[in-house]
Every structure is written in structure tokens, then in C-alpha cells.
Amino acid sequence: MNLRGKTLIIIGVTLIVLIFTLYMVSQALIIHSFDEIDENNARRNMEIIQGALLKDMESLNDTAQYMSKNFDTSLLSPEQESNYIKKNLTNQNFINSRINLVVIYDSSKRVLYSKAFDLEKKKQIPVSDELKNYISNGSINSNSNTSVNGVLALSNNPMIISIWPISSGNNRSTSYFLMVGRYFNSEEIKRNTGIKTSEIKFIPHTTQNMYFNEIDPSFSKETPVMIQSNESNSINSFTILRDDLGKAVYSLNVKMPRTIHEQFYETVLYYLLSFLIIGLVIGVILLLYLDKVILKRLSGLINDVTTIGESSDLSKRVSVTENDELQKLGNSINQMLYRLELLNNKILVSQRKYKTIFENTGTATATIEEDGKIALINKEFEKIVGYSKTDIIGKKAFLDFVADEDRKKMSHYHTLRLDPTHSHAAPRNYEFKLLTKKGNIKNIFSTASLIPETKKTLISLLDITDKKNAEKALKASEEMYKTLIKTSPDALIVIDLKGTIKFLSPRALELYDYNHKKELIGENITKIIDSTEKERIFPFFENVFNKGILKNTEFKMSKKDGTNFSGEVNVSVIKNDQGNVESFMGIIRDITHHKKIENEIKRSLNEKEMLIKEIHHRVKNNMQIITSLLNLQSSYFEDENVKSVFKESQNRVKSMAMVHEKLYQSKDLARINFADYIKSLALGLLSSNGIDSNVIKLNLDLDTFYLGIDTAIPLGLLLNEIITNSLKHAFPHGKNGTITIGLRKKDSIFIMSISDDGVGLPHDLELENSTTLGMKLIMSLVDQLDADLTMERIKGTKFIIKFRELKYTKRI
Structure with a gap:
């Protein structure tokens, strides 16, 4: 089956399934939901109408009670009746109280006064004979002590009745009753409740025409509402009105049209039918359109792509017409062909680029054929071996440049690399000695791997001759420093930041009288410092940490046997590659002998200081003797000028003596x-x-x-x-x-x-x-x-x- 047939079948099946699905969903969910809406609406309307009726009865009962309390039968005398009626039972009072009937009768059912009023026409009307006969027949059981409320089933229209006993004046042998009536007005109830599409009926539970039934609101409110929706175009709701004994006396029936159900059902059917017709039309048009606009052109695109694929000419393009998705598809195919063409060109450029990289990389690189011949080299390779490309490519094998001592090893690696089952055994990186054109030997670090999908080996060479020489120099330097440490007269100790000893020189063991390093390695530095110095240790190392180095600091050290010696310490920090301090290195020198000499020098200096003080003191004393001699000599002269000369000489000697006195009293003798x-x-x-x-x-x-x-x-x-x-x-x-x-x-x-x-x-x-x-x-x-x-x-x-x-x- 071609694409056209498949498209037709898909459109038809899709349309049928969609219509059926819509119908079933609307039937099962939507229409059923609207039926429930109709029933809930009818139940709510019945409850509203029932509440309005009972409220209307309560209002009429309040009106009748008020009128009975303010009414006296003595006023019914011919001389007073006219004034009272004119004053209290006017037409306006009937309108204001919304009543249609006022009847006064006695216990013998004799009507004393009656008046009927048409509220719609707003005029008085005759009291019907049917009502008068109803009263005179005694159908209402009047009680002189209580009121009676109910519905009177008249032939033309039910009437809500409220009967109250009234005062009889001085004559107490006769009872009087006030009957107030209001016609049941379904239109007014509709207007007051806002329910305009309902048909309201009273149905008495009796076959008699003239029948009064008392209604109790409390019993009636508790009666549930029943719904009957058998008819397709309407829905009925029923409730029971009961008397004071709970007996059903009336049925209140509200009939409502099922407008929501009908409108929605018609809309769904119309919608489905329209959808079917439109779907069929669109399906035919769509099929014709697809055939002309898409399927035919798509077939052309397929033919063009097939032609380009067979020719392998990426410069060709598919034909593109009109401005739509197929045109975009054609453009996308052309763009893909263009990108493929660019990618092909990039591959060529990439080949040239990588060839340039290969030629100009800073690492000597070569490709080696399966037989070991060199297929390609770069300039750096020429520099290392000393040969030109023309001397090497296709003429020399790689092993020609390997020193004799490594040739067997290199040949073995090449064989392993070419064998798929043992290629993993060939190392990727290794060192060997390379022989140059001049016969010089160079140390080489090489990296070799097979080029994918080939038997060629790509190898890069790094000259590490200088590195090897540096390693030798470093090793020699290490040996020299080891010798220095071993022969140094000073002890060398390395501790970490926690004060744990990590290294110590042989001289340190000798200085502290230990036999093995393991006796001190891992111990805290406080083990080799006298306990009297422990309070100085950590502030000292904190100072070293901050300053980097501290020199010539004296500590009292402790040997293994507990004896002490004076040590001069020089400590500096050791930093890691990040510049962070990770340990301390200390050089300790035994200065016990120096301290002894120093103490001897201090003692000698103290002796000399005492001697100098004694000299100054003696000089001062001698000058005082001279002063005394001059003073004694001057006493032999009576000439004041001579005495003055002696006095001046005494003062001069005193000034010099005072200098010597100050000197031997001073801490600084000079x-x-x-x-x-x-x-x-x-x-x-x-x-x-x-x-x-x-x-x-x-x-x-x-x-x-x-x-x-x-x-x-x-x-x-x-x-x-x-x-x-x-x-x-x-x-x-x-x-x-x-x-x-x-x-x-x-x-x-x-x-x-x-x-x-x-x-x-x-x-x-x-x-x-x-x-x-x-x-x-x-x-x-x-x-x-x-x-x-x-x-x-x-x-x-x-x-x-x-x-x-x-x-x-x-x-x-």
C-alpha cells in the first residue's frame, strides 16, 4: 500500500474514533452531569417555594392574631359597626396586609361580618357562596382558646386561612372567631422567589371539594423533597404538608421544564453531526491537498536525494518550490548537503593542519611503517638525529638510530605493538639511548602508539639528556649534603608543626647520647629540652613560624641520662610548594665550653671594673688631699690675694676630683x-x-x-x-x-x-x-x-x- 492509501485510512479511522469517543464521553459524563444539575435545581426550587409558602402562612397568622387582639364584638352593633369598619377594615388595610378575606362568625357558625378584596384589581368583591356554605357547614373545628392555620381547598383557587378567637365583650355565653384569608398566588410566589419557570399545585389528600386541612410548619419543614424525572422535557418535585399530628394533608407539586438537559442534548447532537459532516469534507479536501501539495513533492525530494547519494557529489542540491514545511525540509536537506560539503573540506583542511602541527610541534615525532621503516618525520626529529628528511624517509629504519644496548629492547616492543593479542604488553612510554649522525649518544624519553585502523606507529621523542645530567648532579648534591650532615659538628633536627621529631642527624644522636634514631623519631621535641625551658618552647616556635627564622637562641638541653648542657639553637621554617609552612629545621650547637669561657671573661671584667672604680676613688681621694694641702698652705698667708689664688686652685682640683667621683659612682665607668x-x-x-x-x-x-x-x-x-x-x-x-x-x-x-x-x-x-x-x-x-x-x-x-x-x- 502506498502513502496515499495509508493517509486515507488514517484520516477515516481517526475521524470515526474521535466522533464515537466524543459521543460516549458526553453521554457518560456531561449529559449525566446535567441531569444531576436539573434534579438539584428542582429540589432547591421546591425548598425555596415551600419556605416561601410557610413564611406566607406565618405572616398571615401574625396579621390575624394582631387583628383579633384589637377587635371587640361589641363594635358590631349597628350604631358602631360603620365607624369601626371604615376606620380599620379599609381597602388600603387589605392591600397593606396582603389579605383577600376577613370573616367574623360566632360559635353557631353565623356570619356576622364578611368582606372579600381582589388584591390584583385592588377592589372589594363579594364573598363567594362556596366560602359561606363552607363556614355554615361547620367544616372548620374552631376552638375558642386556640388559633387554627391551614389551607382551604376552594374550587377556583386554594386559600390560606388563619382563624383566631376574639373578645366577646360583656357577653361571655357566645364565642366569636376572626377568619383572615389569602389566596394561594403561585405567580406572586414565583415573583418573590425569582423562580419563573415553575408550575405550582396544591393537591389535597381527599376526594371532597370543600375540605379544610390544618398545616403545621414544623412538621412540614422536615418533610423531604422527592424528584420525579421520568418525562424527557420536564421534572417534577413533590413535598408533603402535614397537620399538627404529622398527618399528610396536602401535596405541594412543582413542575419545571428540563431546559438545561434539552438544550445541551440538542447541542451535543448538533455538534456531533456537524463534526461528522465537516470531518468528512475536510478529510476529502485534506487527502486531495496532501496528494497535490505534500505527497507528490515529497516523492520528488526522495528521488533527488537518491540521485545525489548515488552520484556522491555533495555539491548538488535538491529542487525546492513554494514556501512551506516541505520547502524547509528541502532547504534543510540542502543545508545538510552544504554542511557535509563543508565538513569534507574541513577534513581536508584538518589533514593539512595536523600535518602542519606534526611538522612544527616542539617534540620530535615520526611515523614508522610495519616493517620498521620511517614514513614521516618532522623538523624536531631532524634536529635530534642530525639527518635531513631526504636522508631518512623511506631509506632508514627507526632501529638505525637506536644505540646497540637498546636495539633488541626496541625491536621487541615494536613486535608486541603490532600483535593484537600482545599489544597491551608493549609499554607506551619508555627510555632508550639514541645515536646521532655525529655518533653522540642522547637519552630519550619516548611515547609510542599505533595509529587507529593502521599498522603504523606514531612515536614522539623527548631529549632528556640534560635532565639525566641534572639528576646526576642532584644525586651528587644529595651525597654532599649527606656528608655535610654526617660530618657537621652541629646537630640537625627536623620537626613538624606539632613538635614531633621527623629527622635527626648522627651528630644529634651523639649530642644527646642516644644510640638509635628510633629512640627519638616520632617523639616530641620537649623530650630533649630541659623541663625548666618547656614554657619557652611553643612561644619560641610560634615566633619562628611568624618570622621565618630565629638565630642564636639559647636553650637548656637534656640528654638521655638526664644531664643538661647549654645549646645554641638556630631554627628556620620549611615550606611546601604552595608556600605554606609544614615543618621546622633546627641546628643545635653545644656551647657549654663557650659559656664557661664567657663566664670567666665576665668574672675578669668584673674584677677590672672594681679595679677601675678603685683607681677613680683613689684619684678622687688624692685630689681631696691636694685640696686639703692647698687649704692648709693658704692658712700661712695673710694676704687675701694669695689666699684667693689658693682657693681658686682648690676649686679647680675639686672640679677634677668630682669627675672621678661621678665615674666610680656610675654604672658606665667611662x-x-x-x-x-x-x-x-x-x-x-x-x-x-x-x-x-x-x-x-x-x-x-x-x-x-x-x-x-x-x-x-x-x-x-x-x-x-x-x-x-x-x-x-x-x-x-x-x-x-x-x-x-x-x-x-x-x-x-x-x-x-x-x-x-x-x-x-x-x-x-x-x-x-x-x-x-x-x-x-x-x-x-x-x-x-x-x-x-x-x-x-x-x-x-x-x-x-x-x-x-x-x-x-x-x-x-
Whole structure:
């Protein structure tokens, strides 16, 4: 069967199955669902109408009760009836209360008053004889104490009746009853409930025409609603109205048209029929269209593709007409042919590209035929072996370039590689020695594999001669470092970040008196450090971790037998390839002998320090003796000038003695605190000259500096001369005044100033030409200090001395 026949069968079967499926689904689900909707709608409408009827009865009962309570039969007398009727039973009251009948009768069934009203026409009408006969026949069992509610089955229209007893005035021998009636108006109920398509009927459960039945709302509400849907165009709903004994007295029947069912059923049938007709028409048109537009053209495409496949000419294309899916299919086929053509061209380009890569790769590469002849090589291969392509391709075998010692191995590998059952035994990577044109031997790392679907071998060569040489050098270096470690006088230990010993040199075993490495490998570093040092260990290694290296740190070490020795430790970190610290390397040196020598040197220095202090002390004492001798000598003279000369000499000796005193009192035996020296010297001069400090005051503005003896002694003598001069000449006749001494340092220059606010020096006095001993001594000391001296005569006299500290020079 061809494609046309298959298409026709598929369309027909599909259409039939679809129509049948739609009909069955609509019959089983949709139509049944709408039947349920009709029944639920009828039940709901019955409940609404029943509720409206019972509510209407309750409303009428309330109206009758109200009227009976406000009615007096005495008002029925001829003289009062007219006024009461006119006032309370007007037409408007009938309209407002929605009542059609008011009847007043006594216990003997005699009608005293009656009035009927047509609410639709809004006018009074005669009371029917049927109703009067009904009352006079005594069909209603009236009770003087209770009300009666029910339905009166009149011939023309049922009436809802409510009867209430009324007051009889002073005459209590006769009972009176008020009957209020309202016609059952199905149209009004439809209008009030919004149900406009229902037919409402009262059906009494008796064969009599004139029959009154009392209805109890509470019993009637509990009666279920029954649905009867036998008719195809309508649906009936029934409910029972019961009296106060629960007895069925009336049937309320509501008949509704099945409009939803009918409309939907007609729509479904029409839809299915239309679908069948349209489907048949479309099927025929579709078949003709498919044959003309698709099937014929598709056959043409198949023929074109078959022709192109047989010719293997990818440049040909299938014919394409119109603008539709077949045209897109044709274009897709042409695009596929175009891509195949491009792919074929790319394969050719790829072959050229890979040939270029083969030629220009940085690795020497060659292809070897099954017989071992070299079929293709690149430039790098030429460089390694020293031959050109013309000398190699097709002329030389690969084994011609293999050194004799590896030729058998290489031949065996080639044989295994060509044997499918043993090819897995041939290694892919291996090393061998290659023989160059010049006869040189090169170490080669090779990678060899078969080219798929061929017996050719692709082999690449990497010259590792330099690497081999480097490995030899590295091995030699390792041997050298091993020798260094073995022969080093210092112990070498490597620990991890947790303090676990990972390596130690032979010297470490010897230093700590252990026999085997296994006694310490894996132990914590605290095992070889004295317990008194344990608190220092981890802060020390944390410091090494942060700084990278710490040198010349002393620890008290512990040997195997528990004895201790002093160790000097140099520790640095060891980092991994990522730059993270992974361990510590420590070099430990036994410095016990050095510590002993160091202690001896310290003891010798302490002895020398004591000796120097003793010398300074003795010098100071000798100078004090000289001072005492000068003082004793001056007592033999009565001339004040002579005594003054002796006094000045004493002060000069004291200034030098004070330097030696400060030196042996100082921690640094070579330098003194010169600010402290100035203060002591100035106060001593005031005291030795018998001057009250309240008369001549000292103002000291001194920075703390330490000066050596070579600078301190001449500077002290210079200070002594200037202060003595001020005390002698600046304040004559007990004049009050102030001597100010300052000491500063700017860069490497010391600046000392001595000033007074006394009478000042004579204006004709020149320091360089002065003949006095004091001034000559001042200038001599300035030269000795290599200092600059300036003098100011503003508000007294001020000396400014700028100097550098003299460097110590050996005397011997």
C-alpha cells in the first residue's frame, strides 16, 4: 500500500474514533452531569417555594392574631359597626396586609361580618357562596382558646386561612372567631422567589371539594423533597404538608421544564453531526491537498536525494518550490548537503593542519611503517638525529638510530605493538639511548602508539639528556649534603608543626647520647629540652613560624641520662610548594665550653671594673688631699690675694676630683651624667665661696647627656672658671643676682651656656688678649676641647660654648 492509501485510512479511522469517543464521553459524563444539575435545581426550587409558602402562612397568622387582639364584638352593633369598619377594615388595610378575606362568625357558625378584596384589581368583591356554605357547614373545628392555620381547598383557587378567637365583650355565653384569608398566588410566589419557570399545585389528600386541612410548619419543614424525572422535557418535585399530628394533608407539586438537559442534548447532537459532516469534507479536501501539495513533492525530494547519494557529489542540491514545511525540509536537506560539503573540506583542511602541527610541534615525532621503516618525520626529529628528511624517509629504519644496548629492547616492543593479542604488553612510554649522525649518544624519553585502523606507529621523542645530567648532579648534591650532615659538628633536627621529631642527624644522636634514631623519631621535641625551658618552647616556635627564622637562641638541653648542657639553637621554617609552612629545621650547637669561657671573661671584667672604680676613688681621694694641702698652705698667708689664688686652685682640683667621683659612682665607668655633674659643681662653688643661695640663685636648664672623661674634665674646669669669675666679680658688695646654666644638643653639637645678670665685664676686655690667669685658662680649655666660645654683654655676661664630644684615644 502506498502513502496515499495509508493517509486515507488514517484520516477515516481517526475521524470515526474521535466522533464515537466524543459521543460516549458526553453521554457518560456531561449529559449525566446535567441531569444531576436539573434534579438539584428542582429540589432547591421546591425548598425555596415551600419556605416561601410557610413564611406566607406565618405572616398571615401574625396579621390575624394582631387583628383579633384589637377587635371587640361589641363594635358590631349597628350604631358602631360603620365607624369601626371604615376606620380599620379599609381597602388600603387589605392591600397593606396582603389579605383577600376577613370573616367574623360566632360559635353557631353565623356570619356576622364578611368582606372579600381582589388584591390584583385592588377592589372589594363579594364573598363567594362556596366560602359561606363552607363556614355554615361547620367544616372548620374552631376552638375558642386556640388559633387554627391551614389551607382551604376552594374550587377556583386554594386559600390560606388563619382563624383566631376574639373578645366577646360583656357577653361571655357566645364565642366569636376572626377568619383572615389569602389566596394561594403561585405567580406572586414565583415573583418573590425569582423562580419563573415553575408550575405550582396544591393537591389535597381527599376526594371532597370543600375540605379544610390544618398545616403545621414544623412538621412540614422536615418533610423531604422527592424528584420525579421520568418525562424527557420536564421534572417534577413533590413535598408533603402535614397537620399538627404529622398527618399528610396536602401535596405541594412543582413542575419545571428540563431546559438545561434539552438544550445541551440538542447541542451535543448538533455538534456531533456537524463534526461528522465537516470531518468528512475536510478529510476529502485534506487527502486531495496532501496528494497535490505534500505527497507528490515529497516523492520528488526522495528521488533527488537518491540521485545525489548515488552520484556522491555533495555539491548538488535538491529542487525546492513554494514556501512551506516541505520547502524547509528541502532547504534543510540542502543545508545538510552544504554542511557535509563543508565538513569534507574541513577534513581536508584538518589533514593539512595536523600535518602542519606534526611538522612544527616542539617534540620530535615520526611515523614508522610495519616493517620498521620511517614514513614521516618532522623538523624536531631532524634536529635530534642530525639527518635531513631526504636522508631518512623511506631509506632508514627507526632501529638505525637506536644505540646497540637498546636495539633488541626496541625491536621487541615494536613486535608486541603490532600483535593484537600482545599489544597491551608493549609499554607506551619508555627510555632508550639514541645515536646521532655525529655518533653522540642522547637519552630519550619516548611515547609510542599505533595509529587507529593502521599498522603504523606514531612515536614522539623527548631529549632528556640534560635532565639525566641534572639528576646526576642532584644525586651528587644529595651525597654532599649527606656528608655535610654526617660530618657537621652541629646537630640537625627536623620537626613538624606539632613538635614531633621527623629527622635527626648522627651528630644529634651523639649530642644527646642516644644510640638509635628510633629512640627519638616520632617523639616530641620537649623530650630533649630541659623541663625548666618547656614554657619557652611553643612561644619560641610560634615566633619562628611568624618570622621565618630565629638565630642564636639559647636553650637548656637534656640528654638521655638526664644531664643538661647549654645549646645554641638556630631554627628556620620549611615550606611546601604552595608556600605554606609544614615543618621546622633546627641546628643545635653545644656551647657549654663557650659559656664557661664567657663566664670567666665576665668574672675578669668584673674584677677590672672594681679595679677601675678603685683607681677613680683613689684619684678622687688624692685630689681631696691636694685640696686639703692647698687649704692648709693658704692658712700661712695673710694676704687675701694669695689666699684667693689658693682657693681658686682648690676649686679647680675639686672640679677634677668630682669627675672621678661621678665615674666610680656610675654604672658606665667611662662616662658620667654631665647634667648631674653641673648641678653638683655649681652648688659646690656656691658653698665653698660662702655664698647664700637666696642671694645668688642658680637657674639650671639642663638636658641629660653622658660624656666621657676626656671631655668632662676640661669642660668641668672651664665651667669652674666661668662660674668662679661670676661669683667674684658680677655681684659686688653682696648684690643679689642669678646665674643661669643651660645644656642642649643639636644634631651632634653640644651647646652649653653660662650667664649672669650682674655688672658685666669691662667693654675694653678682649678674651684673646686678656692677661688674667682665669681668662687664659678659659681660652686654653676651649682650645683643648676644640670648641667655639662666644661672649655676650647684654644684661650681664653670657658665655656660649659649642663643642663635640672628644673621642677616646689610647695613651699606650
